Amino acid sequence: MTVDAGGGVIAVIGAGAWGVALANAAARAGGAPVPLWGRDGAAVAAMAATREAGSRLPGVRLEDGVAPAADPAPLANADAVLLVIPAQQIRDALARLRPWLGRKGLPVVICAKGIERASGLFMSDVVREMLPEAAPAVLSGPSFAADVARGLPTAVSLAADDEALAARLARRLSGPALRIYHTTDMRGVEIGGAAKNVLAIACGIVMGRGLGESARAALVARGFAEITRFAEAYGARRDTLMGLSGLGDIVLTCGSRQSRNFAFGEALGRGAPVAEASGGKLTEGAATAAVMLRRAADAGVDMPVSAAVAAILDGRMGIDDAIGELMMRPLRREG
Numbered sequence: 001m002t003v004d005a006g007g008g009v010i011a012v013i014g015a016g017a018w019g020v021a022l023a024n025a026a027a028r029a030g031g032a033p034v035p036l037w038g039r040d041g042a043a044v045a046a047m048a049a050t051r052e053a054g055s056r057l058p059g060v061r062l063e064d065g066v067a068p069a070a071d072p073a074p075l076a077n078a079d080a081v082l083l084v085i086p087a088q089q090i091r092d093a094l095a096r097l098r099p100w101l102g103r104k105g106l107p108v109v110i111c112a113k114g115i116e117r118a119s120g121l122f123m124s125d126v127v128r129e130m131l132p133e134a135a136p137a138v139l140s141g142p143s144f145a146a147d148v149a150r151g152l153p154t155a156v157s158l159a160a161d162d163e164a165l166a167a168r169l170a171r172r173l174s175g176p177a178l179r180i181y182h183t184t185d186m187r188g189v190e191i192g193g194a195a196k197n198v199l200a201i202a203c204g205i206v207m208g209r210g211l212g213e214s215a216r217a218a219l220v221a222r223g224f225a226e227i228t229r230f231a232e233a234y235g236a237r238r239d240t241l242m243g244l245s246g247l248g249d250i251v252l253t254c255g256s257r258q259s260r261n262f263a264f265g266e267a268l269g270r271g272a273p274v275a276e277a278s279g280g281k282l283t284e285g286a287a288t289a290a291v292m293l294r295r296a297a298d299a300g301v302d303m304p305v306s307a308a309v310a311a312i313l314d315g316r317m318g319i320d321d322a323i324g325e326l327m328m329r330p331l332r333r334e335g
């Protein structure tokens, strides 16, 4: 497989907000057409006809090279694929698409942010199970789809076991407005992306409850500390967590209503029921909170902020009690 700065076909699996944004970025970065696979035939046909992204990214036009389709056949000719569907759906989608993806060394770049609820597996391990011949990679960092789709300046991390592959993919996808740093720390990049969504819900709750910016800053700092402990317990490097896919994405999603996870938390903080607070939007942190705590417990890592979010989402604790409990924890040395 050849993927380099000068070309190589990048295909995108998932025609939602982030899939369209990355397809646009890939089209801007390279000369080759970008197949964009979506499961909903009518929706992708409408995208192809109107060249509009649709209701998930209002006002965004598809770049000329982007080719939306519900037929997976073009995936068979891709030099690399970007996997851009919700984390909990990746296993099923790969089971269906495997006939077009089962090639030795095919780079499969995971762009979803989550941990698989049923198995407790990180996304790169799900891909390794479902496509054992593939070369998994992870792309994550502070990047709202609406910004990337419009070509606003953004920087993210891309990790693969093979540093040369990570560097080639980063060069192929980078453009004047999308700057991609590469690393071999897949665990660090994928845990940063998955865990920050849970923290964004916590920050939304605090803001929705009217507890103030000081409380949010405390949560960001203590949440970052627990995410770093968790990631290191699973072999991640601390400096990865200090980078774009950890701290960078926490700064973005814990401070902006544009984040669906933050907005979900804010609605909860204002009193919306858990079942209604997302307004039908994808909130990866809600799916990941409980399973992340299971993995943390397996590794003997304490994650009090994430535990409070999980307890609120499971209905085991009310918001005020959860906040009270966080404040009443025994005082300890910082670290």
Ligand SMILES: NC(=O)C1=CN([C@@H]2O[C@H](COP(=O)(O)OP(=O)(O)OC[C@H]3O[C@@H](n4cnc5c(N)ncnc54)[C@H](OP(=O)(O)O)[C@@H]3O)[C@@H](O)[C@H]2O)C=CC1
Pocket (backbone or CB within 6 Å): 014, 015, 016, 017, 018, 019, 038, 039, 040, 043, 056, 084, 085, 086, 087, 089, 090, 092, 093, 111, 112, 113, 114, 143, 144, 145, 146, 282, 284
């Ligand atoms: N939006 C953003 O700013 C960013 C998102 N991400 C991550 O990207 C991932 C996707 O998010 P995003 O694109 O925003 O979500 P959206 O809700 O906008 O889109 C999700 C897409 O996945 C498709 N899909 C859902 N289930 C399946 C399935 N079983 N098989 C095939 N396709 C499926 C949906 O299809 P259908 O329309 O038919 O339901 C839809 O096209 C998430 O993990 C998110 O955390 C990462 C960075 C930025």
Ligand SMILES: O=C(CO)COP(=O)(O)O
Pocket (backbone or CB within 6 Å): 113, 141, 142, 143, 144, 145, 197, 200, 249, 252, 253, 258, 259, 260, 261, 262, 282, 283, 284
């Ligand atoms: O991951 C994101 C930005 O980096 C998008 O966050 P939300 O899924 O919370 O909207």
